[in-house]
Amino acid sequence: MTFRDYPFRACGHTLRSAGVLLAITLLAGTAGASQAEYDSLVLRARAGDSAPLLDWLANNRDRLDPARQADWLQVANWAEDDPQVITVWEELPADARNRLPERGLLAVARSYRNLQQWQNALLLWEAILQRNPALQDARAGWIMSLADAGNHALAREQAELFVREHDNLLSRQVRAYVLRGHGNEWDQLFAATRLWEAQRTPPRDTELMLVDTLAAARVSAPALEIGSRLALEPATRRRLELDQAAELVRMAHTDSRSEEQRYRIADRALARYAELLQRWQGMAEAEEAVLQARIDRLGALLARHRHEEVISEYEQLTRDGQKLPRYARRWAASAYLSNRQAEQAYLLLEELLTATPASQLEPEDAQELFFAALESERIQTAGALAQEIQADAPYHRYLHGSPTPQPNDRWLTGQVLYGHYLQKINRLDLAQAHNQQLSANGPGNMGLRINHAETLLARDLPRAAERELKIAEAQQPTSLPLEREQAWVAQRLHEWQQFDLLVEDVSRRSPDEPATRQLRRAHQVENMNELRLAGRKGISSGNPQTGSHDLHLHTALYGPRQHEHYRPFIGFDYGRGRFEEGDGSQRIQALGVEYSRRDHWAELELSNHNARGGNRTGVRLSYWHEFDDHWRVGTDLERLSRDTPLRAIRSGVTSNQAGGYLRWYQNEMREYTLGVSTSRFSDGNRRMNYAISGKERLYTHPYLTLDLQPYLGASTNSSQDGPYYSPRRDIHLAPSLLADHVLHRYYDTLWRQQFLLGAGYYRQRGEGGGMSATAGYGQRYAANQVLDLGAMLIWGRQPYDGDQEHDLSLVFDLNYRF
Incomplete structure (x- = not known):
């Protein structure tokens, strides 16, 4: 039995690869099911009805051998039930994990990647490669996860090496994926052209396959351009148009771009969604596409800091009985938190993240869960989260194939959050000592110095805070977080001209950011009767x-x-x-x-x-x-x-x-x-x-x-x-x-x-x-x-x-x- 897998699905969107097939092993039946019955469940799963097979595997979990445990992981991954994959994987004892066939490990790694748990995915890809260095699927997943995790330099280096060693469709897809996330237009054009060259078969078949491949590599604009000449099915064209708009949403959330660039991309995405929704309005056959567009549009609104609109649309979709995907609920949680509705944000984030150990959360997820708990007055929960991250995250981590230790972002996240926790519980003396030590040990990290200045200001020591910010100013004088903190200090010191100018500047550059709105509100109050x-x-x-x-x-x-x-x-x-x-x-x-x-x-x-x-x-x-x-x-x-x-x-x-x-x-x-x-x-x-x-x-x-x-x-x-x-x-x-x-x-x-x-x-x-x-x-x-x-x-x-x-x-x- 074979299943069509989706190795390029990530960031909450499904990206289809061309011709990647994995076998589900058919073994002799165990008590309660014959070989034929098991085959029948597998066939139903292949036809799209995976629930019966998953239910059978769950009911017989204590009698499954490693092959059928791998089946469970693989089918759940294929059915896009990534939380089930992770739950099954984490419930397996260590010896059972070691006996799993590689296809089961591949399924778990893909699910970690789909859930944006990049570090967990990287660790598993590396474990698979240690077992079988020649497994190209694992190598492809490892390289793409490096790009997802923001390690673009190493991802690009490994993608080029992959192409040199294995010049095939998969390696070129991986290179196109990496370059699309971190490469100039000429690099992206080169990668797309090489993909085309890799599939020179009959002309129409070649172009249809190229459309699918470009979409899988998140190169939606060329895919649409080629598809426009091929009289694509309306449903296929709608899918490509949705992929193209979703690609803009992903780009708008990429930290490597400047804030101004992200805003422009988000505005393009919103304009594109407005066009698509207007065109598809009232079309019964486009209802599914309209729903997907409304869901993905939440990400563009969030990137533009239009949090009230995100919340309104999310709540409307929820009232309409729609089951929103994980990434959309994650966006809604961010909007709630930014809109100072910490209670709703925490309930959503608790549902999405608390099943994952705190030390394995991505830094952004850990921060939002922490602040949602802190701002909803769950102070003990926030403190426990920060301490758990500190206890379980080592200071250094090692990448596959490299003996050089790398800084561990999770460790630093835990330290920073613990400083905020100390400040919240009124232990400003301990918070100052903690943040001062972090700042001294990381003199190049402007954020640590700003945190230290924030604590000094909370202790009503504005001149000491001002000195810290002056040191940070030498690194990046136009940093928005720096200017906002300087504005708070200027207010306390009665530096009114400086206060006015700083508020004016950050309001012009980031008018919709929550921190800017809060500062602008303080400036407004300061000038009231x-x-x-x-x-x-x-x-x-x-x-x-x-x-x-x-x-x-x-x-x-x-x-x-x-x-x-x-x-x-x-x-x-x-x-x-x-x-x-x-x-x-x-x-x-x-x-x-x-x-x-x-x-x-x-x-x-x-x-x-x-x-x-x-x-x-x-x-x-x-x-x-x-x-x-x-x-x-x-x-x-x-x-x-x-x-x-x-x-x-x-x-x-x-x-x-x-x-x-x-x-x-x-x-x-x-x-x-x-x-x-x-x-x-x-x-x-x-x-x-x-x-x-x-x-x-x-x-x-x-x-x-x-x-x-x-x-x-x-x-x-x-x-x-x-x-x-x-x-x-x-x-x-x-x-x-x-x-x-x-x-x-x-x-x-x-x-x-x-x-x-x-x-x-x-x-x-x-x-x-x-x-x-x-x-x-x-x-x-x-x-x-x-x-x-x-x-x-x-x-x-x-x-x-x-x-x-x-x-x-x-x-x-x-x-x-x-």
Whole structure:
């Protein structure tokens, strides 16, 4: 019995070879089936009905000898059920694999290649060649898999050697295949011409065979040109036209081409599919071709980054009950992931890829499965995948016939993914060390340096990230990933002109890429209006500074950036409190401008203060300067200070304030701020405030962080005769713990809860001291990069003038861009 095989089928498309026939061995029947019955099943399989034979083989799997195990692999491969081939192969014990006839191994290698598992295919081709170096089918498959895997130089070298040693149809087909994927037009023309010469039989038969051969070698345009003179059957012509369009799709996904070239090819493919679908519309005999065109068109849409259209068409085909091939579902998964629909992407990729060991996944497949798991918040799954790749993928690999070790892309993929995993679980310290080591060991790999810079930026160390990107810029200054990361750094450093130019450039060059869309969205948000609101509402309080049933609001509305560095704003503040001597209130209207540039930030504000029926004019200047990623110095100068106690304002007392601070920031794990300010009250009182505060990260988890917030404050007042709380000297030690727990996270949507607990000691000169305590619970919500709001209920207890007073209040804030 013989079967027509398809050794050129790959990348999800069927490519038919001319005259490659493999024998299915007919052996004596086993229990449950006679020789004649088995022959009958084989004949049915040859006629296209392979299911009965495959079912029989599956039901008798424990009694199959090596020959019939090979039959199973061969028939399943011939039936294009590649996942079944791989499943049967992987379930065979090692000794059974070693006893398989070569035709069974050939079937497995072809299936690995059809599933685009190039490395697995290469390993199996090499094993077959070690067993039988003269087997031309295996040699052909090995060379084509080298080309598929991107090793074009070695594939071309081996293809030319194959032709020199065996100048026949098969060797020329292989050379045409390799040159079509990696060769200039003259090389491709030469290969096609030599194929023609290899088949000089009767003229029409020669041309018909050449059409089939060119199609098998993915040279569809010449095949169509020759076929147009031969009055081909309509179905055959439709197949060739589909092959020609599918060839453009494959070329549009070839990484060796530039991005601009891939876009042009994808546009050609889309135009071709539009023409074919319009021509075949309403033709009953072309329904199968129309379906195939719609399926293959998904790849062209994906190459053009039209992800919404890919998803829409895929879901429509699925609703129509179509069973889409593996490669189409793979395209749909990529579109879902790029469109930030990680849940749908993961479910598809899990179905397609998780049966394959992580260490045997192609790098692109491993990356997309990892990021789908990571972005759908399957963090443990993503971490296990990265660690499995690292554990099972060696640092080097060896190609057949070459003693020289080659870099193993799977090993590097595992290392890179593990760095992203560490960053996702908030272990930015480990992620930085990991990515820094990778970058140092691979100084020529720009992607590793960009990853390192990304981690530095996540730790709020933008200047260190900028230095890394400057080194990478020397290798390829116009790299899109490099420019995108430089744009993020420019935004953080307030390099607004650079930020604008970089976003403009990457938007022009790759407008539809997901990373570009995300950057463009950040640029759009950065230039929106911004509303800030913060406030405090007292619920129950004996605090002599704020009074009872107090309400304090601070609002500011910022306009978009003007003249690169400036943002105008208007503001409104309101304060109200109830004291023993009566109620007090204050209203403030403000107008100002914000200035920001690299290393500098400032606000200048002119305000009107309305209290006790009168109006006064206030001025505020706030400024800070950053020396590097770690040190910042700042100052606040204010006439009619907002920090003046409301109780003093109610009694007609105002104050002017001048202060400064020094901030040291190590990274997200540790920071400290030392502040000093002086206030001059209109009743003659002089107040000095001193404070040191900080943060120490105690615990990090993907969804939980615990920070120690030390605080030590002290103040002095020259006068205690005013109608407001002004102790001669006091000191307050008030460390607290803040737990931040993520309840829900999905891309830009974040919902979390916070717990605050603190205990300390307060001492006031002349009144002794006592314990202080703080407890609070709050929640925060952020969405779509434009909304961030939160509220916390806080209870506190502290002695004032020797008496313990409590305070229960709600603090809240809102930041909204529109």
